[in-house]
Amino acid sequence: MSYLETQFGLAGHKAVITGGGGAICGAIAEGFLRAGASVALWGRHMSVLEEKKAVLPFQERITLQEVDLSDEEAVKSALAETGDCDILVNGVGGSSCRMPLVEADVADFEAVVRQNLVAGCFLPTRIFARMWIEKEIPGCILNIASMGSYNPLSGAWAYSAAKAAVMNQTMAHARELAPYGIRVNAIAPGFFLGKQNRKLLVQDDGTPTERGARVLKHTPAGRFGEVAELAPAAVFLCSGGAGFVTGVTLPVDGGYLTDNI
Numbered sequence: 001m002s003y004l005e006t007q008f009g010l011a012g013h014k015a016v017i018t019g020g021g022g023a024i025c026g027a028i029a030e031g032f033l034r035a036g037a038s039v040a041l042w043g044r045h046m047s048v049l050e051e052k053k054a055v056l057p058f059q060e061r062i063t064l065q066e067v068d069l070s071d072e073e074a075v076k077s078a079l080a081e082t083g084d085c086d087i088l089v090n091g092v093g094g095s096s097c098r099m100p101l102v103e104a105d106v107a108d109f110e111a112v113v114r115q116n117l118v119a120g121c122f123l124p125t126r127i128f129a130r131m132w133i134e135k136e137i138p139g140c141i142l143n144i145a146s147m148g149s150y151n152p153l154s155g156a157w158a159y160s161a162a163k164a165a166v167m168n169q170t171m172a173h174a175r176e177l178a179p180y181g182i183r184v185n186a187i188a189p190g191f192f193l194g195k196q197n198r199k200l201l202v203q204d205d206g207t208p209t210e211r212g213a214r215v216l217k218h219t220p221a222g223r224f225g226e227v228a229e230l231a232p233a234a235v236f237l238c239s240g241g242a243g244f245v246t247g248v249t250l251p252v253d254g255g256y257l258t259d260n261i
């Protein structure tokens, strides 16, 4: 095997990718497949997962699982059906709600926190970690943080709070699970055109919205990210080459976090 295969190859590994029908997690799935892993795409709608599988390579290494990640019993059953695996990508998340603080509704706030922090991090992590500890599997978890983890995104009250907590939990879970050989890291995407935020960032004719233009002005690379640019960072953090890396959140953001004055 070459140095790159030994250090960064994922042959022999099996990854569960939640929100696997989405833009970012579909790209991560493609990276994992090209690095040699098997992947189980988990998501709410089988039709969305089937559409994603159809455009991915190495389809013989892909399985699909319809499951609501906010439902604890459903997650346990899905894991039993999927069988042994050693990588979990917590990809469920998102929110297109933007509003003034004084108009924010408590039920909406709780729903977004539940999607991003509970379904998108805490609940699957707890269930997978318990299984890995029992079976003595040295698993690896990848969370998806956000630029909102560092500084709040205007009007995205619950999303920013939840993503800040995802970064915090990445460190907390890493420390708690390290004695079992389980690593926990995160990537923090800058601004990528996913299904949910596309409308916020670009107009139908492809030109940036007012918000999109402000993002671009704040991004030294001067463009939105291509989702395929997230996959190598995800592969690295889940590979043997990152065996001594745990508790970190890696920004993939075109320099967004470096921009001050």
Ligand SMILES: NC(=O)c1ccc[n+]([C@@H]2O[C@H](COP(=O)([O-])OP(=O)(O)OC[C@H]3O[C@@H](n4cnc5c(N)ncnc54)[C@H](O)[C@@H]3O)[C@@H](O)[C@H]2O)c1
Residues within 6 Å of the ligand: 018, 019, 020, 021, 022, 023, 024, 025, 042, 043, 044, 045, 048, 067, 068, 069, 070, 090, 091, 092, 093, 094, 095, 115, 119, 120, 144, 145, 146, 147, 188, 189, 190, 191, 192, 193, 194, 195, 196, 197
């Ligand atoms: N797009 C961006 O620019 C960006 C930036 C930073 C972080 N992120 C994060 O990356 C992750 C993926 O984002 P994306 O833009 O690819 O989103 P997306 O909307 O394209 O994909 C999310 C997927 O998760 C599924 N899903 C949502 N709730 C679920 C649940 N409870 N159970 C099962 N499946 C569920 C949806 O059906 C969808 O297929 C999210 O955590 C998001 O917050 C995205």
